[in-house]
Structures are given as C-alpha cells and as structure tokens.
Amino acid sequence: xxxxxxxxxxxxxxxxxxxxxxxxxxxxxxxxxxxxxxxxxxxxxxxxxxxxxxxxxxxxxxxxxxxxxxxxxxxxxxxxxxxxxxxxxxxxxxxxxxxxxxxxxxxxxxxxxxxxxxxxxxxxxxxxxxxxxxxxxxxxxxxxxxxxxxxxxxxxxxxxxxxxxxxxxxxxxxxxxxxxxxxxxxxxxxxxxxxxxxxxxxxxxxxxxxxxxxxxxxxxxxxxxxxxxxxxxxxxxxxxxxxxxxxxxxxxxxxxxxxxxxxxxxxxxxxxxxxxxxxxxxxxxxxxxxxxxxxxxxxxxxxxxxxx
Ligand SMILES: NC(=O)c1ccc[n+]([C@@H]2O[C@H](COP(=O)([O-])OP(=O)(O)OC[C@H]3O[C@@H](n4cnc5c(N)ncnc54)[C@H](OP(=O)(O)O)[C@@H]3O)[C@@H](O)[C@H]2O)c1
Numbered sequence: 001x002x003x004x005x006x007x008x009x010x011x012x013x014x015x016x017x018x019x020x021x022x023x024x025x026x027x028x029x030x031x032x033x034x035x036x037x038x039x040x041x042x043x044x045x046x047x048x049x050x051x052x053x054x055x056x057x058x059x060x061x062x063x064x065x066x067x068x069x070x071x072x073x074x075x076x077x078x079x080x081x082x083x084x085x086x087x088x089x090x091x092x093x094x095x096x097x098x099x100x101x102x103x104x105x106x107x108x109x110x111x112x113x114x115x116x117x118x119x120x121x122x123x124x125x126x127x128x129x130x131x132x133x134x135x136x137x138x139x140x141x142x143x144x145x146x147x148x149x150x151x152x153x154x155x156x157x158x159x160x161x162x163x164x165x166x167x168x169x170x171x172x173x174x175x176x177x178x179x180x181x182x183x184x185x186x187x188x189x190x191x192x193x194x195x196x197x198x199x200x201x202x203x204x205x206x207x208x209x210x211x212x213x214x215x216x217x218x219x220x221x222x223x224x225x226x227x228x229x230x231x232x233x234x235x236x237x238x239x240x241x242x243x244x245x246x247x248x249x250x251x252x253x254x255x256x257x258x259x260x261x262x263x264x265x266x267x268x269x270x271x272x273x274x275x276x277x278x279x280x281x282x283x284x285x286x287x288x289x290x291x292x293x294x295x296x297x298x299x300x301x302x303x304x305x306x307x308x
Contacts, residue, residue: 001025003213004062004106006049006097007070008041009034011168012111012161015206016068017041023210028062030071038169050088052096059100066107066213069097076115076137076266083136090140091147098151108156109213110148112141112221114197116160119268126274127160127223135266145221157218159209162225162273165292166202171299174202176239179250180298184305188251191233195257196270199235200226201292208284218281223273228289235289242293243306 003020007013008029020027021040028043038044049055049071059067072090073079079086094110101108115138116131133139141160148156166174172181182189208224230238233254240250257264279286298306 001065001214002062003027003210004059004064004067005029005070006068006093007031007072008038008044009036009169010070010072010074011164011166011173011202012206012209013070014038014169015166015202016070016209018203019206019210020213023214025210025213028058028064030058032071034169036169049093050085052092055093055096056100059097059104063104064106066109067097067101068109068209068213069094070111072111073137076135079137079140080135080266086136086140090137091143094144095147095151098148098156101155102152106155107213107216108148108152109209110144110156110158111209112145112158112160113138114160114162114223114225114271114273115268116142116145117268117271119270121270121272124272124274125223126276127221134268138268149220153219155216155219157212158221159205159212160221160223160273161200161205162271163197163199164202164205165199165296167295167297167299168202171301175199175235176296177299179236179239180302180306183245183250184302188253189236190253190255191231191236192260193231193233193254193256194269195232195267196229196272197232197235198225198227198229198272199289199292200224200287201295203295204284204287204292208282211282211284215282218278222278223275224278225273225275225286226289226292227286229270229272230289238289238293239296242296243298
C-alpha cells in the first residue's frame with residue numbers, strides 16, 4: 001500500500017514510518033523543520049503544510065492509497081501561543097486532507113486527543129460521550145474530528161490518543177526525554193499528583209494507526225490508550241525506577257492542581273478512555289505501562305550524564 005504520512009519527523013510520525021516499513025508499505029513522509037535522519041523513510045518531502053496548495057499538490061502527485069495525518073501543533077501551550085498556526089495545522093489541514101481522501105477514495109487516518117474531554121469524570125470516557133474541551137488544543141481537535149467526518153465519513157477514522165511515551169527523532173519531544181534533560185541540567189521537574197493519564201507509546205499507537213490504514217471497515221471516532229491509569233508524578237517515578245536512577249540522581253517534586261490553580265483551569269484532571277469496541281477488533285493490543293517503559297531509551301543528549 002502507498003501511504004502518505006504527514007508529520008513523519010514527529011514522535012508519532014517517525015513511529016508510523018517504522019510500523020509501516022515492518023508491515024511492508026511504501027511511505028511518502030513529510031517533514032517541516034526537522035533536518036536530521038528519520039529511520040526507514042525513503043521518500044521524504046520537506047513541506048509547509050499550512051500552505052494548502054503545496055499540500056494538495058503533494059498528495060495528488062503521489063496518489064496514495066491511504067493518508068495518515070500526524071502533523072500538528074501537538075503541545076497545548078503552543079496552541080495558546082500561536083493560535084492561528086495551530087488552527088491551520090490542527091483544523092484546516094485535516095479538513096483539507098479529508099476532502100483529498102474523498103476525492104481519491106483513499107483511506108484517511110487522523111489523530112485527535114483525549115483532551116476533547118474536560119477530565120471531570122470519575123470513570124472512563126466512551127467514544128460517544130459528549131466532548132467538552134477546556135483548552136484551545138482540545139477545541140481544535142474536536143473541530144478537526146467534525147471536519148474530517150463531514151468531508152470523508154466513508155473513508156476516515158479519527159483516533160483519540162492519550163499522553164504518549166516514546167523515543168522522538170529530535171530526542172526532546174516525549175516525557176522521559178524531558179525528564180532526562182531536566183535531570184542532566186541539574187533541575188528538579190515538578191509533577192502533578194492529582195492529574196491522571198493512561199499513556200501508551202508512540203510505537204504502540206503507530207502500529208494501531210497503520211493497522212487502521214489497512215482496515216477500511218473502522219470509521220468515525222475511536223479511542224486508543226494504554227491499560228494503566230497513573231498520575232503524572234507516578235509516571236515519572238516509574239520512569240526513574242525503570243532506568244535504575246535514585247531520587248538523589250534524579251529528583252522529582254510533587255505539585256497539585258490546587259497549588260497551580262491558574263494552569264489547572266486549562267488542564268483536564270483525569271482522562272481515562274474506554275477502548276471498546278476498537279481494542280477487541282484489532283491485532284494490535286493496548287499495552288501495559290510496564291511494556292511501554294521497556295521500549296524507552298536513554299536520550300542521546302543525556303547519555304554522558306546517565307553513564308557518568
Ligand atoms: N504527543 C502526545 O502526547 C500526543 C497525545 C495525544 C495526541 N497527540 C496527537 O498526535 C499527533 C502527532 O503528535 P506528535 O506528538 O507526534 O507531534 P510532534 O512530535 O510535535 O510532531 C509534529 C509534526 O508536525 C510537523 N509540522 C509542524 N508544523 C508543520 C508545518 N507548518 N508544516 C508541515 N509539518 C509541520 C512537524 O514537522 P517538523 O518537526 O519537521 O517541523 C512534526 O513532524 C498530533 O495530532 C497530536 O495532537 C499527541
């Protein structure tokens with residue numbers, strides 16, 4: 001299958017390149033600012049996807065069987081800082097890709113976020129539960145889901161993804177990479193004891209996204225996540241223990257939503273996703289936190305500190 005992959009230089013996109021190669025697909029991957037290598041990517045396009053004409057020309061030239069959209073402004077604070085750029089990438093681009101998918105009769109796999117939910121529920125959110133985002137990122141992701149469904153209902157599936165772990169091409173994108181950067185610089189990261197997430201790795205998500213690209217019978221909005229719900233502090237403690245670092249070598253400070261009331265207003269407190277019915281339909285399985293931790297590598301930039 002010929003797969004057009006936007007955001008091939010990102011945490012999820014780079015994992016999709018590896019997953020697609022493992023599954024025998026041909027990938028055309030787009031990057032924007034990243035200039036370093038991307039393991040396994042043979043056809044690489046450097047494109048500004050906020051330029052609709054450039055995006056359309058690239059897709060039509062390659063005439064893919066499937067489009068997987070991993071390009072985004074993926075950090076909520078960055079959306080607040082650059083709302084117009086975030087609107088272009090997080091809403092206008094997926095809407096445009098959906099129109100192209102419809103035009104080409106191509107499969108479209110788009111990624112949304114758990115942050116379409118407010119995080120006030122004590123239980124797991126089902127895919128059909130009303131979304132009610134509390135930050136701009138969540139509102140843009142919800143708008144993208146609606147635009148994708150409106151333009152390509154028969155071809156598209158949108159996956160709401162959780163907090164992601166993994167090894168990013170730039171080495172600084174994911175949670176453990178940011179923890180290592182802080183520890184190596186002598187800083188003590190502060191983490192919420194009362195903010196809960198259900199993380200999985202970008203590789204596990206990517207395997208599932210590529211499986212969905214192959215499967216045209218799953219449509220609409222679905223959920224994916226790991227099997228364990230943990231607080232951000234517990235997650236960081238598990239990362240530290242996994243790499244056999246002591247609290248003296250790798251200190252962590254606890255904070256609470258009450259301590260950071262201003263930031264907490266824009267941060268969902270508890271995001272647990274109900275994975276039915278998707279999890280039972282696919283060969284890819286949701287992974288445990290233990291399995292996810294086993295996939296993490298010491299980031300290259302922190303290796304000297306780690307070994308020293
Ligand atoms: N990471 C998470 O914890 C998480 C959680 C839930 C959902 N998601 C969603 O999953 C998807 C992938 O996220 P990610 O974490 O892999 O994001 P990421 O690491 O921040 O990667 C973003 C990608 O978008 C590309 N990009 C940015 N601006 C662009 C532009 N103007 N033109 C073309 N490409 C551009 C980047 O290219 P360059 O790097 O080359 O500039 C990069 O490849 C996103 O939809 C995100 O919202 C992520």
